[in-house]
Amino acid sequence: MEMRICFDCGTHCESDVCPGCGRMTGRWQKVGEDRDPFIGRMIDGRYRILDLIGRGGMGSVYVAEQIAVKRAVALKVINSQDSFNSPLNDRLEMRFRREAMAASQLEHHNTVRVFDFGRTDDDVLYLVMELLHGRTLFNILKDGPVPAARMIRIGIQVCRSLAEAHDKGIIHRDLKPDNIMVYDTRDERDFVKVLDFGMAKLTQVSDTSLLTSHGVVVGTATYMAPEQARGAYVVPGSDLYSLGVVMYEALSGRIPFDASTQLSIMMKHMTDPVPPLVRDGYPRGIPDELNEIVNRLLEKMPGKRPSSALQLADCLSRIPADGFYDDHVQRPAGAPGSFLTPTMVQSLKRMLSSAEQRAYTRATRVFRRRKKSIRKRVWPLVVGVAGGLAAILAGALALLHFFGHL
Secondary structure (H helix, E strand, O other), X not given: OOOEEEOOOOOEEOOOOOOOXXXXXXXXXXXXXXXOOOOOOEEOOOEEEEEEEEEOOOXXXXXXXXXXXXXXXXEEEEOOHHHHHOOOHHHHHHHHHHHHXXXXXXXXXXXXOEEEEEEOOOOOEEEEEEOOOOEEHHHHHHHOOOOHHHHHHHHHHHHHHHHHHHHOOEEOOOOOHHHEEEEOOOOOOOEEEEOOHHHOEEXXXXXXXXXXXXXXXXXXXXXOOHHHHOOOOOOHHHHXXXXXXXXXXXXXXXXXXXXXXXXXXXXXXXHOOOOOOOEOOEOOOOOHHHHHHHHHHOOOOHHHOOOOHXXXXXXXXXXXXXXXXXXXXXXXXXXXXXXXXXXHHHHHHHHHHHHHHHHHHHHHHHHHHHOOOOHHHHHHHHHHHHHHHHHHHHHHHHHHHHHHOO
């Protein structure tokens, strides 16, 4: 095993348990690597940073402990310290506080919760959020394209998150697979949380100079709406375009526009027609309705896209489920064919299975007990039981079919 250093006490060791402090924390660095300066640091006397989760263009995200309530949280350190040496000092902090405050007001269960934010004495901007344990859609896509059923479920939940934000005048502006967290809960598979509203743009504020200015492009080129690429004002439809790119990529395994430079990608979003999602029959299993929705989302003009995130969620939920929903994910709540909840469906399946087993056991016992003395009477009994069982199964399937199409 390679030599490592414990982040807690600095002891060199080769085991998973530090011989110096006796802790098994998983916070290690290889010998020769620079230690992250934030690990172990106290932020404003309230948060102790424990471990690095990841780094991105906007900053680094850490696991931290909220000391007062002994709660694990995600703490994001914003990459802005260098900018505080510039004349934009006050404007940058005001912009951050305004947008962080807006993000903290988002309460939908499909949106990551923002608990706190601030600036330390040494000019570190930070954002405190709920700690999630799951995989980003970016990491999920490393395994290959996502089945249509699963993408519809994810898409509906993203729409619900966006709907609340748009209703409060907040545009995400950087929706991409990295900002969509997917995980399983006790009651639901593929539960979604939309991340990174912390630097979103407020569309309904009087002092827009404190926010991202007109003519300044902010976002990720691969998922950027044409109007956003031009530096024009973004609208709720800009987020829907980004979601369209995400769905296109997730379903096909490729992005609609690619080039050697970010500027070239942005130009393609503005001018090039969208390549067909389905080419030569691949990917398979994409309903025509879903294909049409993705095409509408990728319209160049915002007015030609769905009018709202709620309308988009409704359109996705109306796609006929039969014939393409796989076993990995249950049908989205509210989708045609999903009147029965996943729990009800599983209970009914267990009930049918139990009824079938009981009928089979009963018939077997009768057959063994009487096969010598009344052999001629057994076959009608078995046939009758089998017929009764078939009637039970047929009735149950009819119920599923009936409720599934309400």
